[in-house]
Amino acid sequence: MQSTRQGTGRWTALTGIISVVMLLIATYMAFVYAPTDAAQGNAQRIFYVHVPMAWLAYLAYVVLFIGSVGYLWKRNQTFDRLARSAAELGFLFTTLVLITGAIWGRPIWGTWWQWEARLTTTLILWFIYLGYFMVRSYAGEPERAARFAAVLAIIGAIDIPIIHMSVRWWRTLHPEPIVINTGGPNLPDSMLLTLLVSFIGFTIFYAHLMLQKMQVEMARDRLAEREADFLMRPVGRSKNETTYPTTGREVTGASED
Amino acid sequence: MNEPYLQTSGVYKRYGRQVVLRDINMNVGVGESIALFGANGAGKSTLLRILATLARPSRGTVDAFGEDAWKHRESVRQRIGVVGHQPYVYPELTCAENLHFYARMFELDADEVVPVALDAVGLSNRRASAASTLSRGLLQRLNLARAILHQPPVLILDEPDTGLDRAGRQVLSRIVADQIGRDGAVIFTTHSFEFGLEMATRAVSLQEGGVSLDRSAALLSTDELDRYVSTPVQRIAE
Amino acid sequence: MGRALAIAWKDILIEFRSRQFLGAMLAFTLVTVVTLNFAFDLDRGDRTSDAAGALWIAFFFAGMLGLGRAIALERDRGTLEGLLLTPVDGGTIFMGKFLATLLSLLFVEAVTLPVFAVLYGLPAWHPWVIALAIVGTVGFAGLGTLFSAIASSGRTREVLLPLLLFPLLVPVLLGAVQATAIVFQGERDGILAWFNLLVAFDVIFVTLAYLGFSFVIEE
Numbered sequence: 001m002q003s004t005r006q007g008t009g010r011w012t013a014l015t016g017i018i019s020v021v022m023l024l025i026a027t028y029m030a031f032v033y034a035p036t037d038a039a040q041g042n043a044q045r046i047f048y049v050h051v052p053m054a055w056l057a058y059l060a061y062v063v064l065f066i067g068s069v070g071y072l073w074k075r076n077q078t079f080d081r082l083a084r085s086a087a088e089l090g091f092l093f094t095t096l097v098l099i100t101g102a103i104w105g106r107p108i109w110g111t112w113w114q115w116e117a118r119l120t121t122t123l124i125l126w127f128i129y130l131g132y133f134m135v136r137s138y139a140g141e142p143e144r145a146a147r148f149a150a151v152l153a154i155i156g157a158i159d160i161p162i163i164h165m166s167v168r169w170w171r172t173l174h175p176e177p178i179v180i181n182t183g184g185p186n187l188p189d190s191m192l193l194t195l196l197v198s199f200i201g202f203t204i205f206y207a208h209l210m211l212q213k214m215q216v217e218m219a220r221d222r223l224a225e226r227e228a229d230f231l232m233r234p235v236g237r238s239k240n241e242t243t244y245p246t247t248g249r250e251v252t253g254a255s256e257d
Numbered sequence: 258m259n260e261p262y263l264q265t266s267g268v269y270k271r272y273g274r275q276v277v278l279r280d281i282n283m284n285v286g287v288g289e290s291i292a293l294f295g296a297n298g299a300g301k302s303t304l305l306r307i308l309a310t311l312a313r314p315s316r317g318t319v320d321a322f323g324e325d326a327w328k329h330r331e332s333v334r335q336r337i338g339v340v341g342h343q344p345y346v347y348p349e350l351t352c353a354e355n356l357h358f359y360a361r362m363f364e365l366d367a368d369e370v371v372p373v374a375l376d377a378v379g380l381s382n383r384r385a386s387a388a389s390t391l392s393r394g395l396l397q398r399l400n401l402a403r404a405i406l407h408q409p410p411v412l413i414l415d416e417p418d419t420g421l422d423r424a425g426r427q428v429l430s431r432i433v434a435d436q437i438g439r440d441g442a443v444i445f446t447t448h449s450f451e452f453g454l455e456m457a458t459r460a461v462s463l464q465e466g467g468v469s470l471d472r473s474a475a476l477l478s479t480d481e482l483d484r485y486v487s488t489p490v491q492r493i494a495e
Numbered sequence: 496m497g498r499a500l501a502i503a504w505k506d507i508l509i510e511f512r513s514r515q516f517l518g519a520m521l522a523f524t525l526v527t528v529v530t531l532n533f534a535f536d537l538d539r540g541d542r543t544s545d546a547a548g549a550l551w552i553a554f555f556f557a558g559m560l561g562l563g564r565a566i567a568l569e570r571d572r573g574t575l576e577g578l579l580l581t582p583v584d585g586g587t588i589f590m591g592k593f594l595a596t597l598l599s600l601l602f603v604e605a606v607t608l609p610v611f612a613v614l615y616g617l618p619a620w621h622p623w624v625i626a627l628a629i630v631g632t633v634g635f636a637g638l639g640t641l642f643s644a645i646a647s648s649g650r651t652r653e654v655l656l657p658l659l660l661f662p663l664l665v666p667v668l669l670g671a672v673q674a675t676a677i678v679f680q681g682e683r684d685g686i687l688a689w690f691n692l693l694v695a696f697d698v699i700f701v702t703l704a705y706l707g708f709s710f711v712i713e714e
Binding site for chain 2: 497498501505508509512513572573574576577578579580581582583584
């Protein structure tokens with residue numbers, strides 16, 4: 001147990017250092033190394049943040065899905081911790097991708113928002129994350145909250161591609177994916193390299209935050225367990241007595257915390 | 258000695274910071290009728306809900322019919338009959354329709370079991386009355402009929418005497434006696450010491466979530482019982 | 496399946512006897528349809544896609560009322576415990592509740608459509624619209640039954656249910672509105688494609704809800 005904790009600690013430190021270094025390099029590359037886009041001007045540079053955020057918003061949902069399936073299958077707290085952590089970070093990244101997208105869209109499209117497939121799907125993803133937290137906080141008992149939230153997350157995971165497809169059928173304005181095109185990447189090498197560094201930097205940063213968050217959640221669960229141990233401590237074996245074995249200690253117990 | 262039907266070991270239940278049950282170790286044996294006494298809030302209903310697999314213990318386990326009750330709750334539920342605080346009855350349906358519905362859920366031959374159950378609780382003449390038109394006591398009888406419909410080996414009854422008149426109590430006593438007679442078991446709660454001791458073979462009392470008494474109901478006086486049920490504060494208040 | 500039908504039948508019988516809810520749902524649908532006219536000027540010939548939207552919004556809002564009750568009523572009365580104490584599995588309870596909800600929603604829609612047709616001079620009683628109403632409502636009732644069970648135990652179920660349900664139902668709403676608008680415009684192109692898509696959504700959503708339901712009501 002102690003050694004795995006040390007192992008986790010090492011990984012946390014390592015991912016933290018690597019991601020900070022990479023993101024510093026990515027910042028330099030985004031503002032200095034990468035050329036100014038001919039058509040979009042400096043506004044295009046937000047792309048180096050926006051695209052990784054979008055990736056992480058969905059990556060976090062994949063992790064949430066895995067945690068949820070694992071929890072319903074094994075009923076293991078670790079899976080629920082994974083799901084909880086992924087959901088919080090995913091919600092953060094989804095919010096950021098929507099904001100950076102709007103900032104980008106304003107000068108380029110002349111509007112903050114477009115009802116286009118990818119944008120719409122991401123907005124709905126944001127609402128699904130929101131619903132996830134609502135279910136967790138309103139379901140009452142933690143075990144029940146975990147179960148309800150896992151069901152919601154799994155249905156959301158299957159629904160998101162369907163939503164995307166149906167909105168696509170409905171209307172599409174968004175420029176075709178620029179990087180992964182059938183004819184090979186269209187971006188100049190310097191932009192692509194900057195994006196790549198930023199992408200990897202943010203992904204490692206996500207891994208770092210996940211490790212941190214998992215440790216926090218672990219500590220929270222341990223604390224809840226300690227509280228449970230205290231509240232449900234063994235009763236002195238004094239059955240069939242008319243005195244109240246728990247009453248006296250209950251009072252001192254309450255004053256301790 | 259037969260294996261007990263139900264057995265709890267180290268059962269705790271808490272809701273938030275409130276610990277409702279503490280270290281409950283008891284069993285419900287073959288041919289037993291157990292009266293569960295306790296002041297309001299002592300944990301009686303919670304204990305019955307846990308035995309009925311409607312709530313999960315926070316700590317400890319319940320064995321039912323030799324299996325973990327929570328894990329095998331679907332099979333356990335076929336072998337228990339439960340009367341809870343709320344009557345599990347649809348007010349818009351008639352007595353017969355309510356029982357028919359539950360008989361179908363248990364995959365029983367409704368035409369056979371429903372008249373028997375109605376007869377057992379003396380509701381044959383009200384078979385076509387909507388449950389909403391029944392008085393509290395008659396509703397409770399319907400609720401009892403529903404619980405015994407599938408002739409389960411164990412009956413779990415939470416305050417089954419609520420609202421019952423003399424005749425209703427006789428119906429209840431007969432159900433309990435029948436249950437013991439065919440090697441079943443009953444565990445029930447009640448606030449009436451006299452009635453509880455009369456129906457029970459064993460008396461168990463809960464006090465602040467813990468078992469304060471567990472012994473044969475014979476030779477137990479109501480005065481003595483009271484000492485295990487109410488706390489000093491409650492006694493002073495009276 | 497027989498037991499699922501028994502559950503559905505019981506719900507319908509209760510609704511028929513108490514007549515509390517179907518009437519209220521119907522009145523609500525009609526008043527929504529009429530109110531939306533003031534918001535969108537639906538009787539003008541060029542507002543056919545708005546009319547299709549208004550129709551489905553009315554259906555979804557009324558459905559939300561019906562769904563809010565489907566499980567919550569049983570939970571409040573304690574009869575859900577009674578049901579859980581019988582050996583029926585979650586899937587069977589789901590099917591029963593789903594069927595009862597579906598039938599009551601379809602009843603409300605069956606009354607609303609001719610009224611809508613008369614008020615706005617649109618072919619709302621067209622066989623295609625009826626077919627679309629059915630496939631659109633199946634998906635809605637399927638996912639809705641599951642989420643009403645999730646929301647029913649919370650204190651804020653009236654808010655929680657639409658918050659969970661509406662985002663996930665976007666594909667159904669989109670498909671149903673688009674296809675209905677095509678019918679209202681007196682055209683045929685593309686209806687079948689949307690219809691098939693809605694059927695596919697139904698299969699997916701009802702299956703998911705069926706599987707998820709057992710996890711939601713296990714205690």
